[in-house]
Amino acid sequence: MSDIVAADAIILVGGQGTRLRPLTLSAPKPMLPTAGVPFLQHLLARIAEAGIKRVILGTAYKAEVFSDYFGDGSEFGLEIVYVQETEPMGTGGGIRNVLSKIQSDNVMIFNGDVLSGADLKAIYQTHIDNDADVTLHLVRVSDPRAFGCVPTDMDGRVTAFLEKTEDPPTDQINAGCYVFKKKVVEAIPSGRPVSVEREVFPGLLRDGSRVYGHVDMAYWKDMGTPDDFVQGSSDLVRGIAPSPVLNGHRGDSLVHPGAGVAPGAWLLGGTVVGRGAEVAAGARLDGAILFDGAKVEAGARIERSIIGAGAIVGPRALIRDAVIGDGAHVGARCEFLRGARIWPGVVIPDNGVRFSTDV
Numbered sequence: 067m068s069d070i071v072a073a074d075a076i077i078l079v080g081g082q083g084t085r086l087r088p089l090t091l092s093a094p095k096p097m098l099p100t101a102g103v104p105f106l107q108h109l110l111a112r113i114a115e116a117g118i119k120r121v122i123l124g125t126a127y128k129a130e131v132f133s134d135y136f137g138d139g140s141e142f143g144l145e146i147v148y149v150q151e152t153e154p155m156g157t158g159g160g161i162r163n164v165l166s167k168i169q170s171d172n173v174m175i176f177n178g179d180v181l182s183g184a185d186l187k188a189i190y191q192t193h194i195d196n197d198a199d200v201t202l203h204l205v206r207v208s209d210p211r212a213f214g215c216v217p218t219d220m221d222g223r224v225t226a227f228l229e230k231t232e233d234p235p236t237d238q239i240n241a242g243c244y245v246f247k248k249k250v251v252e253a254i255p256s257g258r259p260v261s262v263e264r265e266v267f268p269g270l271l272r273d274g275s276r277v278y279g280h281v282d283m284a285y286w287k288d289m290g291t292p293d294d295f296v297q298g299s300s301d302l303v304r305g306i307a308p309s310p311v312l313n314g315h316r317g318d319s320l321v322h323p324g325a326g327v328a329p330g331a332w333l334l335g336g337t338v339v340g341r342g343a344e345v346a347a348g349a350r351l352d353g354a355i356l357f358d359g360a361k362v363e364a365g366a367r368i369e370r371s372i373i374g375a376g377a378i379v380g381p382r383a384l385i386r387d388a389v390i391g392d393g394a395h396v397g398a399r400c401e402f403l404r405g406a407r408i409w410p411g412v413v414i415p416d417n418g419v420r421f422s423t424d425v
């Protein structure tokens with residue numbers, strides 16, 4: 067059968083999320099709270115909505131956090147199977163490592179940190195129509211250098227795969243979603259780390275395998291950096307990025323039941339206020355993400371920043387384009403700007419000092 071309903075999905079969730087430290091010291095990147103639920107729940111909902119029934123999670127870093135939350139998947143309308151790497155095997159090694167669990171002739175494979183509105187059935191159909199060995203979902207971005215650059219010919223056949231190149235020949239990039247024939251997974255070397263981007267794709271192209279691209283214009287964002295995570299979360303809250311989990315929610319903010327927002331606090335730009343978090347009067351949050359139990363005191367300003375679980379932002383502090391680790395305490399009138407990161411539990415005394423580096 068060539069219907070997507072028959073295909074298993076594999077999601078790669080074994081990365082360490084280093085660019086999102088210190089938040090990823092306590093939770094793997096796909097489990098960070100995003101518009102009310104772990105990021106991965108949005109992706110799983112899209113997979114279930116497309117008709118896929120079975121999902122294999124390729125885990126490595128903090129594997130137990132996934133199974134503790136998602137269990138056997140039945141609550142999410144899926145069967146979820148877990149495979150843990152004893153050492154990180156890379157993206158290709160992670161795919162090879164789940165081979166024994168694949169029950170379908172074609173598998174749909176996802177990077178676990180991509181927020182996207184792509185039509186999964188259409189990508190799968192492109193794969194079947196071309197009788198491809200591998201089909202890659204491709205999108206166009208303004209700066210392709212941080213991604214896998216993937217030129218295609220007139221028939222949509224992939225002509226090269228250039229991972230993170232300084233001089234990309236096209237703005238068309240690997241969107242981190244593929245369909246593989248099972249035999250392609252079988253051919254990946256086992257027992258050692260393998261990069262799908264640097265080894266498997268270039269190898270398939272050298273061998274003349276049928277590798278095709280499926281280009282679309284759907285919403286797409288890799289959530290791997292603080293800036294992109296903040297933007298993606300805000301896009302979900304404002305209804306710009308689609309997610310079946312949010313049931314059409316669209317607004318300037320998303321406040322969890324049980325959070326406390328005082329009258330006279332401003333919540334703008336797709337701000338999220340997590341469970342048990344508190345925002346005092348006169349605080350102004352624009353594109354902010356407050357994890358569970360975070361506390362923002364009177365008159366503080368937070369712009370495009372993430373405030374970790376249980377962290378405290380003191381009165382009239384200014385946090386802009388920064389990440390505050392779990393349980394950190396920013397004193398009154400402090401300013402953290404331009405990519406500053408505060409490590410978990412660090413206490414910054416009241417004094418209004420400006421920081422734009424890590425503390």
Ligand code: GDD
Nearest residue numbers: 078079080081124154155156160177178213214240242288
């Ligand atoms: N199981 C497992 N084992 N998963 C891993 C490992 C590993 O050793 N290493 C990384 N992953 C997972 C990550 O958790 C993530 O979900 C996915 O593989 C991709 O890793 P990233 O670290 O996020 O890669 P990237 O964003 O720099 O680049 C990749 O994604 C881009 C699109 O978002 C590449 O595939 C690029 O070509 C692509 O353009």
Ligand code: MG
Nearest residue numbers: 179288289290
């Ligand atoms: Mg990524």
